Amino acid sequence: MDGACRYGNLYSQAYVTNTAALITVLFKNGAACGGCYEIKCWNNTQWCNPGNSSVFITPTKLCPPNDAFPNDNGDWCNIPQEHFDMSQPAFSQIGFWRAVIVPVLYRRVLCHMDGGMRFTINGNRWFNLVLVSNVGGMGDISDVSVKGSETGWISMKRNWGQSWECDTVLVGQSLSFQVTTAEGMQITSDNVGL
Template structure:
């Protein structure tokens, strides 16, 4: 092939990678987000990098800094990401949805694909390595750690630490916001999950039939807590997202609710 033909072929492939791509979401037990054609973008494309992990043990899919527990049971499946400190915002970003696409690597990128993931975990800094060395998640790096099943939707696994572009998008969820109640006695902890719209939560209020609206504090990730005796009362929730919208769900939990139960309320528009 002549040098000029090679240049034209490379340019054509570059334009293919740079063009808006179709959504390619990993299969999960429920929809984790919306495709770009069905939701409005919250931000422009920005540069980051992405690596992957291989879940050799099923327990690797349980836990995480956002507190969602078993990601399959929570409906997130493999469409998830751990994100670096520069993006994590001390847990505020938990539940937000991102679209990722592979760029700048003609050898390893899969052209014409993008991936939609929900932020469910934190990639901690490793200050034993430089930010441009092994410290992938050190500030100021923007970094995503994906399950290998998700990574392989946009790049060949041998690529390793890949340059990507990302943007915030609205989340699309099936069903309503889920409230998982835990705790003991007058200590109540509520995990908020399956949130549509911008996905991340800025404030929660809870109300019993014998109380007014009581603000809850963020314990960690999307776990919120309060010290109040709300036993033997139906519970209502007021959920405010980071874009200033509020959804109120009345009498979500019945009077005879118990710790460990999950209830479903209203939902944000996606």
């Protein structure tokens, strides 16, 4: 639950258990949060599930490096490893749990999310913090703008993960959001909240 993407309860945010922590090179300071990957156990029949099925996961956490260990397989979260630290239910779909680590093939894929995009609005009078989740398409977000019922569009900046912020006072206004996904798709959600 929770994690560096700041999704909080992964069940209420629709990510459930098909999740993983990514190393810094894949995590991209949180820009990868919400994206989707297909992962398949590879070249290790002893530890791969029969049929070598794949699993679809969403990054929700960071797998932090440990500089006390060498980078040559000393710590799986150290650069240059391309490591997915998967939840047990997700890992168990491709490999036997007792294996702990298996080689995988992975690729970015489109996300198939049900229930529409979600906005969790926090902050205070002078600071707006908005968590954007359950985004379809590629799933990760490159840009967010907010528009109050009394303002024009205001560009927000990434706070961390998929939390976006702006310091414009928007109290009492109906809010609309314009979200641009990593592949350039722009989605506008009107009158999301007050």
